Amino acid sequence: MKFSYNWLKELAKFKESPKNLAELLTMHAFEVESVAKAGNDFCLDIAVQKSNRAADCAGHIGVAQEIIAIKNLKVKIQNAKSQIKIKNGDKKLLTVTIENKDDCRRYIGVVMNGVVVKESPQWLRERLETCGMQSINNLVDAANYVMLETGQPLHIFDYDALEGRRIAVRRARKNEFLKTLDNQKLELSPDALVIADAKNPIALAGIKGGFDSGVSKKTKTIVLEAANFDPALIRSASRLFNLKTDASFRFEHNLDPNLAEVASMRLVELVRQVAGGEVIGMTDIYPQKILPQKIFLSRAYAENLIGCELPARRIEDLLKRLGFIVTQKKKDGWIAEVPTIRRDVSSTEDIIEEIARLYGYKHIAMRAPETLLFPAEPNDELLWEDKVRDFFKGAGFSEAYTYIFTGEKEIRDFEDAASGYVELENPTSPETRYLVKHSIFKYARALAENLRHTDEARLFAVTKDFEWRMNKIEERKELIAAFGKKGKSASDIFLELKGVAENLLSALGVSDFWFDDAPNSRFQIQDSRFYHPYRRAEIKIGDDAIGIIGEIHPAIAQTIKLKSRAVFLHIDFGKLWHKAESEHEYRPISKYPAAVRDIALLVPRGEKIEKIQNVIETSGGDLLQDVDLFDYFEEFDKEKEKMSVAFHLRFQSNERTLLEKEVDVLMKKITEAVKEKQWAVRE
């Protein structure tokens, strides 16, 4: 909000330069966002609302009072009321009715005649300009000027345009319309409060005046409006019609109804000065007068909350400077009477804030908290999350953050349907219409982008998926890894990422994991279209599926223009960390040498390595400690497609050195078991 430096100085009579004044206000009241030269004046942009002070400081008098309090100046700002007297005019000139006193807490209408509409004097135009307002004519300018001065929005109607000499403050009816001052036609509803004459709405209350009742060159008789409306109602109507005005902004912040009176007197005074005319009638409807609030303030509480000792006299002085009436109550506190204009002050903490800020936060010395030392309980989930991050970093993956937003096109690109997606009511663009249900899509895209300028990319993230499930929005933490490398076969990439997954699970202390290539669970259902149907496996711990690993479906890869084969890993992080086990037990290293034998087999293509290994392991018994595939190739001939596979078999005992013959016996058992499966053993 823009303020004139000269105007403030005129009111508060301080000596500070614009820059120093800005500093003073910023440190004690509200942020001065900028100071700019404006002709012979300076314009201060003050964010009074950021300190919740728009009720009392949306006008120069309010800010001037604040300066007086901060600087402890001996200056009194005169109200207009003491200088101007209104003779009680003809009541029949104007009838005002308020439909609901909750909607309108006060309505003052002053009728003046004999005004002459013309250009404003220069000083008035300059003030308005400094404060960022355009000059219209002397009457409108006068109303705006008084608003800038007092903070109270005011409006002037052309009396002769009012049907039936009536003003009704009421809800709009259905199918009512209003043409606003700036020529917009608004379709009204009972959600809007209007000022109406005997027939039609003539203004959107507290927001904008109507075109037909506005001041024109011909205007001779006017109604000055100074009113007070329900802040929530003004705010909702302002949003409904998307009309934010200087008036609506102020009313939203809950103005003091007592301010309307002060402002109306001041406006009468100014209108007479710039446009002539006399008051011929006045109505003031004020059903429930707002009286000062009385709040108890305990000195001990104030000192506790601020954290330093404050002499009683100091506290009293600070509050008095701010216009509070302070009376001692017992030994330990006061009753503080809050000026009605301070609508923001309603609790003892609010008063403590007044003391603290006026005293100055910089004068409050730092103090270490006095509290029992209690150890912070670790958050297991987050510890595992960071462990996983460290693991992937060590494995050469880079952590990428992506947006949680997605749109129709992206969902289509990944051949998904938008069902179950969480939809936004107010997206900023079509790309932010939904929340991601499969954040893996984001990482596929990021991978594709990266492979446009690099040959190899490894990305990972711990992120979230959102989905409507069972009438609730489920927010799932997911671990995602993406790997693509140009010039590598899909199976190489797959097996490398699989190795990473195996290492990860081992590193987290999970031992009984396996890769199921015939899955049937939520991962299969949810991500099946994303993955190549013959190049994916479900990751299981025991019977529980925790994730999936697989190559991206070639059709999708083509759509997103992936420049290499790419494999993805996707693990339900919630399941993972619950299965993770940090306690490892040491297993003694055998003192006895191992015997290593090899076995080479020729098996039909499609036979799974896992199955072959199982046959070997089962027949080999406990002394067979490790089966390690070291050779694998596929042979194609006309008749049969065969695979040649070879394993290192490691036999070892923890109790003794194995004898050659013992191993021979075991090897024979294994060979027999293999032959039983009709697999040829190569000698």
Place this chain on the structure above:
Amino acid sequence: MFAGRLRVRYNDEIMLDELKKIEQSAREKLANMGDIDATEVLKIQFLGRKGALSLMLRAIKNLPEQERIKTGSAANRLRQELEAAFDKKLAELKKTNHESVLQREWIDVTRPGVKTPRGHLHPLTLVRRDAEAIFHSMGFVTVEGPEVESERYNFDALNIPANHPARDMWDTFWLRSNQKSQKSKVKSQNDGRLLLRTHTSPVQIRYMETHEPPFRIIAPGRVFRYEATDASHEIQFYQLEGLMVDRHVSIANFKFVIQEFLRRLFRKQNLEIRLRPSYFPFVEPGFEVDVACIVCNQKGCSVCKRSGWLEMMGAGMVHQKVFAAVGYVPAEWTGFAFGIGLDRVVMMKYNIPDIRLFHSGDLRFLKQF
């Protein structure tokens, strides 16, 4: 080769003469040796079990005592001398041999190292970890909360009622309710409409609803605002919320904790902070915390817009209405709360000009951290 001759005569002179011949022959041959293996063979020929000297020694056993002593000691001396000579030669040969082998094994160490995959953590993760470590050392616990929130947790319980202008401070992404479900409508009516949390402050409410003071928590996390994006504005960004509640927590305590935190975070022991009045509905008193510009040390630069100060966070003393909303006994507890924008800290720390880089997923960006 000497054996035949030695068997012929057994007197000491001849013996001593033989010894001399052996010595001469050995030294001559040894001098010409250039190969380790050949030298080893030669050593065995002279000094081995069946070597020339051993045979001599065996022959000496048959001499009369006097002669035996004389020639014996001479033969032993020679044996020691030759052994030393051979060992010396062998050591020399080994050394030169190693040297040449090593020389042949030369590699060009100026070639670039082989690129092994190196992983990186996101700069926001790095700074979040830094911040967490500092707060953990001061007894704070990290907690989390959902990103999809209800109006109640995001606003109402934080003393931000509907149709209050304070709501303008948080431009909100609202979520559509699940039309199909009647049940969810009822549920969401209790807690208000669903939205993407606009700040991490709802975590305060969720934590307090399930925990009794005293406690100290921090809650880092993603937050969302409905706004136009540019180099310094994002619809998705990161905050770190803090909350300490106890019997007597004061502004003075807050200043202490937060200055300590900021000094350690920016690794600047003399970093100055200042508090200035501000308003957040869930605190009273409320303030903004500025730090003396870490870029220019208050000399005036573009980062601090020549003010010498950088806005760091919003903070304040927890509003009693917030305590009431979570069911605490009125006036029994006091506390401070604060919220820091992590993105800004990261941007300052690494001199990153555009906030949108954080979500680019671009390895050329990520690999710099």
